[in-house]
Amino acid sequence: MTQNARGVKTGSQPDGPDPVTPTQVAAQRVRHYRKAHGWSAQELARRCAEAGMPNLDRSVLSNLENGRRAGLRLDEVLTLAWVLGVPPVMLMVPLGWADDVSITPTVTVHPGLAMRWLTGDEQAPTSDRRIAGHVNHEVYTEAVRPVVLYGRLTEAQELLGRAEHGREKIRTNDGQRTPPASLDGLDRDDASRIRAAELRWKGALASLATVLNHMVAMGVRPPAIWRPRLEAMKRMKLLLQRTVEEVPALEGEDAEDDELLADWYGYAPQAPDVTDVTDERPEPEPLPSSKLHEMLLYNEELKPVMAAIRTALEAGVEVRMIQDVVPIVDMFRRAF
Template identity: 35%
Template sequence: MHCTENMSDVVAEQIRRHRTRLGINREQLAEECARLGAPELTYAAITNIETGRRDKAGKRRREVTIDELMTFAYALSVPPLLLMLPLGSVDAVPSPARWGGQHPRTLWKWATGEEPPTFLGPEGRPVADDSKIADDDNLDRFEVWQQVSLPTEVYRSHDAALNALKKASGRHDFAVERHGADAKQTRQARQEYLDALSGLAGALNEMSTLGLRLSAYSRKWVDDMKRFELLDRPEAVKVFEPGSRVGEA
């Protein structure tokens, strides 16, 4: 991977790689894209994308747009970010010129809000970029990143709490059926369920404070969170209803 390449070159190579892995040709991929509502991604368009044909100035004749990247990712059943940052396939991917090419894992952490933007330091290691945005002393790049990336951290906490509640809820239901409602094992499982329920409620309260949109949840969980007064804004937490536009968590 040469740092003079652009991100469309990376995506194009990954499209070709995953298409080949699936054993489908460009015509088949074009048909799949058309079924997904992107008929403009024809055989010719895919050929231009994959081959990276250049004009006389050396510029790609066909870049990959964000919309197209999402379509290709769906068509090939690949995480969209993996088309841009192919973990385990290359040692460096292009990034803004000041940064130089960086390892895809480094940029992956930035893209997912785990770590701030970096550039390659004198020793070739990533260094956090604490420059000023637009030369404004009030716009420290690292401080701005900390503020705007907070939702990604909150959602990670939410997902961990949600998974813990799903497991605890399942264990409690199993204990009731296996041992009965008053058994010692069931009481222990219920306490674990209540602890996990409190954990999810805490995550939802933090999300509500930040003004983040909430998903919908099992009626039992919502009723229990309200009954035990675990929610700061109970009206903000919705019950999942089939056919609703609010997705279930």
């Protein structure tokens, strides 16, 4: 019995190799990533010791890679992933190189489904891709709520970072001038571009405030927010009073720390383009000249959103799932 790419049992195909266990995945992947770094087992052990895990010595790592160690503690998995510089899930799930993984001694699923369960995108699955009968929906919802909200927080912060970057670039004319105190005296095109950038920034700031308000209302502890952003949300009265009281400000201890924070929160793409295997890059698509695309950067923001919606609809996802793009829709509404 095998599974297709969606994790569904096909039944008509012959049985394949036995499913791997998470410990076997860790053994194979630790060896793989260690060799990719060009490290010996002794070098990996040295780096684990520097990271505070001296018990992961050369003999332990050798026993793990050769299948002589029965398992790993969770803190050991996290330390190995950190030292190797890879996502921890890749030391638990054979994503991309095996067809089945045992998530319990009696439950075997496709690695893609296992990964979605580990990241909170799926409820505990069974081998036939159903939700396990013991799953309590209320308990699951409570458990996954912080995962969902922190995911939305990350998206809102990234959107705001792009908006801040674009706003500063337009206000300074690519660093050629001091940001104007007002739009008086600017030509019509410059004034229009600055207004559009301000709208994008305010919309992104409102999206971040919405997520923070939801976190506080739902009892999810929010992180500290960079002070300039927090103060801007307060000035615009975007935060509920309880949110103002519970969200701490993040600031440096001195001017140098503040500068580092400003660099950290400045927009920079974080995810590598794993599909880019050539130095040749296509020419960017020309931006349509409509008002809509003055409000949103077409290539960076609108196109991925529309592609995700189109893919979801083609896959038969219920329309209610479009609530995931509510921050973008809210931005549209405020922009017009």
